[in-house]
Amino acid sequence: MARPSKSEQFEELRRKAEERLRRLGIETHREPEAEDVASLLHELSVHQAELEMQNEELRQARERTEQALERYSELYDSAPVGYLTLDRRGTIEKSNLAAARLLQAERQKLVSDSFLRYVAQSSRGVLLRFLGKVFESREPQYCEVAPANESSPASCIRMEGVLKVDPEHGREVCWVAIIDVSETKRTQDELRKAYDEMEDRVEARTAELAAANDNLRWAREEAETREAELKSFLATALDGLILADAGGNIVFANEASTRMLGARIGEPVRKIISGLRISTPDGKPLPPHALPTCRALEGETIREQTHRVALSSGREFVVSASAAPIVDSEGEVLGAASVYRDVTEKVAWEKRKDELYAKEHHISEVLQSTLIPPKIECTTPGVEIAVEYMAADEEARVGGDFYDVIQLDGNRCGILIGDVVGMGLTAAIRVAAVRYAVRSYAYIDASPGVVMTRANDALCRDTEESVGGGQMLTGLFAVVDPEQRTVMHANGGHEPPFLVRPDGLAREVNVQGQMLGVVPGYCYPEATQLIEPGDVIVLLTDGITEAGRNSHVFGAEGVLSCLARHAGEPPAQIAKALLEEAIEHAHGRLRDDAAIVALRLT
Template identity: 25%
Template sequence: MERRIVDDRKASPAPDDLRGVLTARATVDEHGTVTGWSEGAEQLLGYSSAQILGRPAASLLTEEPTASDLPPLSELPRWHGTLALRRRDGHRVEARVLAHHRAPDDGIHDWLLVSAVHGSQPHPDDDALMRQGLLLSPFCATSVHDTDLRIRRSNRASSGALGLSDDDLRGLRLSDVLDDPAIPEVERLMRRALETGEPQYMENHARAPGETREHAWSVHLYRLEGPDGRVLGVASTGHDMTEQYWARTRLQLIAEAGRRIGSTLDVTRTAQELADVAVPDLADFISVDLLASLADLHEEGPVIPAAAGSLALRRIAHQSVFPGSPEAVVAPGEVDEYPDGSPPVESLRSGRAVMRRVTEPAIADWVAQDPLRTSRIREFGFHSVMAVPLSARGTTLGVAVFARHRHPDPFQQDDLVLAEELAARAAVCIDNSLRYTRERGTAVTLQRSLLPQSLPEQAAVEVASRYLPAGARAGVGGDWFDVIPLSGSRVALVVGDVVGHGIHASATMGRLRTAVRTLADIDLPPDELLTHLDDLVGRLATEAEGTERRTAGDAETAGDVGATCLYAVYDPVSRHCTLARAGHPPPAVVSPDGTVELLDLPAGPPLGLGGLPFESVEIELQEGSLLALYTDGLVASRDHDIDVGISRLCLTLAGPAASLDVLCDTVLGAVLPGRPTDDVALLVARTRALDAGRVAAWEVAPDPSAVAEARKNAVARLEGWGLNDAAFITELVVSELVTNAIRHAQPPIQLRLIHDTSLICEVSDASNTAPHMRRARTYDEGGRGLLLVAQLTQRWGTRPTSSGKTIWAEQSIDPVQRPFAD
């Protein structure tokens, strides 16, 4: 495809004595064929465009040069000199010609030839123009232009920057001298200065002829007037501010790096932030690789082998000036082996940054072993690279490789210093991310190990649960839940939340969960249990304060200790649920008809304050009711008030669900819009009710003769339940427990049998004195009864009641005889 000629632009009227100035333009393709012809060229040589287009350009010369006389034009960006041309009428014309070797957008190279006909002759106004221009700025690159924007005079600095002598420049416009995208804007501002008389200023980037590096120029434009007020032209003064520009750019890039790198504690994102900052201001392509051994990183960090050999590096991030980073030969997440002597390995082993040209042997030998890298270097034209180690706190983590292919300038020493600064900032952030990831992984592992690994088997409720650790920035917290089987087929449901995040919060959670299970095992009512737990948290807080004082200045301190808790006990026999809470969100109850209600429980103070009472509330639940216990991480958010979260929870609980597990997932999806900012614990339980036919109770008279009647009633009930195999042991247990109650306790006395997943025998009385099992001596008449009960039953115990106590013993039965057996 041929390049279209850039025609002579319409110029403003020039003084009468300059009307002979015109510009001849022509374009010639790589084969020497004329492809463009301007009106000025037609006036100069007498050929119309129709007569000359498509002809060899050499036919316009008076003598066709030999091949030996021609310089290697394909290697020149620009050429200027005097050519002897032949007009159509045969006359000889000598013209000073300036030729630009161009590479247009279509990729077809051609030459633009420009000649200022008659413009190179001095004019009386030239000296006046120059004097006015030098008065404005004698120490800068100064050129003066006439009202047609043609250069009339230039000082040494200006002609040196433009690469032509003062005589060669005279009569040309800047657009004739430089083939640069910034020049049209300069000429537009020149015209504005001529028209308005207001000085104009701009900063641009242009490459001086013969140089490969762009320069930053500060350009001022002024209108020039003679003593009589006549407009003579315009002066352009340019100050080379390249070093100041790059220094300012580097400072801005460092400031940008400080703002953008390390915005999260995620290793991959931090590496990608480094890559995004470096491209395109510093490099055209960058890769960030970490040592593959970081996957097994311990506190001492990875070890780089000192001996020669390849190193395995894992690609974490890369970036390019081209979308999709087509230069990359390794995808993120992949591991590649880099041989000894390659810039990444050389940088890692020496611990110093390395700057290389692609043509150097160190790189040539490396890429010669990798055909894919060789093809990418040739395809994209890589010419220089820098490899900078990522080191922090005495540990080398990986390497960042910066490369240029689109930017024409190779890396300089200042670029290496800037790359080292960016890599140092990123390395500290990556090291912080790795340390945090290890600590958070430890905390999550600890947290999950302290939570129930599986919910215990019991028949009172059907349960499902979920636990979500907080997002990376907050860190794992101390939320927990638990399901604890109690005597009498009852079950305790617990949800708690420890203040703070991290390993200390997880450890405190484990201690509190253990304490709750211990207190639940002795069947304390919910309000009493929270009171004991409050005392424990207070003691833990006192210990933490002492630890902080002893480790003042140490980063690892225990911090504040505090917690909230909700404790509920459900009895499937009576369908009563007793609840108490310590500063915890209230539970939600969903009735079988879908009605959702937040239980109005006394809030109670958070655990650890001490001195304030807790109150229990007892409610009756219908069979099939749903009880939802949760921590505030589910409903509280920075985006909305906690009431909004509770409303979403209640609305979701009211909807249908195929199972409790599905319901838990639905609740998390509806109430949590994204990754939680705090830990979330959710426990949902659907209540069951034990059929009345599975429970038998008798009042026992406080007379020793009533023991035989109690045994008889118990055996008869076991026959009705089909539990004849358990009759012998049950008779012994009933006889012992009832006898003890008659002898040592106070009436009223009640015997109750419960046929659940096990067979439970309970004897209740009005005494608060609990029995203790002891080993009887040889001649003791008593003391062997409870020992016998303990040996014959699965477990036994005692629990306080509002009117006294209950002693119970539990026997295992065949699963096919259980009321809830599958």
């Protein structure tokens, strides 16, 4: 739009001036003189210039205002605090982005919606009272409400409101700042709890200090008494105690250390060394500075090392020594503390114990060799028997697996196989008890069920009479009758027998029963298996089925597979193959003893 000319501006100004004069009641009808017109024109020109300058200033001010408004709007939207404008009823008229995020709603949907919808039912009364106070008191008000959305990250919202006049509509509104104070509330609760606990502790501590202050004199006297007792205890302790400073001088030595090593307070450790000959327990000489006190002064820690010590007087003894350096906060060695115990008698007792253990082990081996013969001589016509036995590798200890062949009347033979839990002499004695009990009852009545029932009753009585109870054991007793071609057996919690025919068919022959020596009065059932020439019956212990590592054991499946592959072979070859495959499955190391008895009717 073109700017008005000077004349047009003049006419407009003249018109406005005359209008103003008329309102003021001043006469304007007379014709002005030329001088008045010139003077008036000058004044008007000056006034116009002033107006133009004012207009420019107003334009610049408007631009600044618009920029400030833009910055304010950006600040309003990007502020980390939520801002809302509410009317008296709580309707949202304006919201920034932070408020929308806090209320978990879209910003556009918040406007014209009631803020009550976004507040929990329990907090709506608080919100209405808050709005009422803002509009009535016209003072800033504060409240805290819970959000309606339970999944909201905010569990508590603080509202700070102030009354303002809407510049656009000229009516009163409430400007509200909403802040997530959940963490603050939690912190306040924790601080309050900590404060309460601290007050309780302070009260308790104050009471303790008061009591301690009242008893301070008694405590001091008691401490002095205890110190004297400790010094007396250390001085009379059976173990030799030596404290040395960083220079190697003895600052404390009790009577035992003086008696054992000749240590005395004030003397250097090297003086002790000069009169000692130190060696290992088996007599290998060591240098004098191998004394633990000397090594501790070099920063080394020694724990229960055994040395043989010889004094210049000729006395020899064995000591167990422990020593440690005493260091400051920077690791500098300030001295050393050492303890020496005369273990001469203990070493002699342990030597004697080892000798007794070796003797017991030898007795166990001898006893087991008589109980478990390497070969079985079967004199029953028509019966061929082979055995395999291997003790577990663990420390080459005597095991608890056993077997026996008993010649019975009527051209029959009995076969016993079992497993006693445990190893050593106790297990060997238990094996002997079972073996001879079964033999005795088999000579009276060879019925497997009767033999096992009687043996079980005897073992139960033995368990009750034994100190600490007897050992658990399993067993299986079978009677072979070659004339009737039968094998009768009763099972006392043991591995079942296996039958393999010449054609390769292999299966378990099972009958269940309780472990021996557990349930008195238990009657063992028995089963009868018909066998044909060439059939092989295999009895074994769990050292075979449990051969392996973790859950990958040989199992009954491994036994049946091996028997099927070696069907038709002699009992000796079958027993040997079964043991070898079990050992191979266990990677060359059995976890338990293993016994196998294989028989065939010829």
